[in-house]
Amino acid sequence: MAKQKFYVVWEGVTPGIYTSWTDCQLQIKGYEAAKYKSFDTREEAERALAMSPYAYIGKNAKSKSGGSKPSSDTLPSCVIDNSLAVDAACSGNPGPMEYRGVHIASRQEIFHFGPMKGTNNIGEFLAIVHGLALLKNKGFDMPIYSDSANAISWVRQKKCKTKLPRTPETEELFLLIERAEKWLQGNTYTTRILKWETKEWGEIPADFGRK
Numbered sequence: 460m461a462k463q464k465f466y467v468v469w470e471g472v473t474p475g476i477y478t479s480w481t482d483c484q485l486q487i488k489g490y491e492a493a494k495y496k497s498f499d500t501r502e503e504a505e506r507a508l509a510m511s512p513y514a515y516i517g518k519n520a521k522s523k524s525g526g527s528k529p530s531s532d533t534l535p536s537c538v539i540d541n542s543l544a545v546d547a548a549c550s551g552n553p554g555p556m557e558y559r560g561v562h563i564a565s566r567q568e569i570f571h572f573g574p575m576k577g578t579n580n581i582g583e584f585l586a587i588v589h590g591l592a593l594l595k596n597k598g599f600d601m602p603i604y605s606d607s608a609n610a611i612s613w614v615r616q617k618k619c620k621t622k623l624p625r626t627p628e629t630e631e632l633f634l635l636i637e638r639a640e641k642w643l644q645g646n647t648y649t650t651r652i653l654k655w656e657t658k659e660w661g662e663i664p665a666d667f668g669r670k
Contacts, residue, residue, distance in 0.1 A: 465504035469494045469512035476504045484567045485599050493565075535660055540564040543590050544604045544655065546665035547582025550574075553623055558586035560593070561665040563604070569593070577623065577632045583610030584619050586665075587652060588639040595648050602651040606663045611652055617643040 466483035468474050471493045477483040494512040498504040507515055540563055547558035557573025587610055590603045605611055613619050619636045655663040
């Protein structure tokens, strides 16, 4: 079992102490000078929060992690930094599939799933729905970028139109698909789903880098 961590956010949307890595990252909300650090105990975190962040991350800290500014500044100005990028990877089609969500401004991984036998399009579809559900649950208003026109279309139709056969080997995956479809059919959301233009902007920040 992973050891409990406590995350101090000195500068972000809501400064404070968080016990979830996801909550900590989402507090950053694209802040240019956001500052945070993890601690092993709540006592340490409480002491740190009451002090200057520079006592812990150094006065030369310029970004969220105390290092250099994330590479998001190389993206076109039309790209929304405070957003979630999702992507999937599949070794073969079908084959071992996984997907993840990455906060564009901080380049931090917010969620990851897999691998599980499937297809790239299914992974892209599930990644978008995962992001929608997470953002709604946390109450965050930020868009989701996907580079898959098929997956975006399936989400809008609330149906994963895969041609992958449903077999005992893929049954677990299809149960996840049904759960995602049920969520789409039973929930409303205001999150914008935007197409990532790979040819113009380069690979999406959630890309697994296996091409």
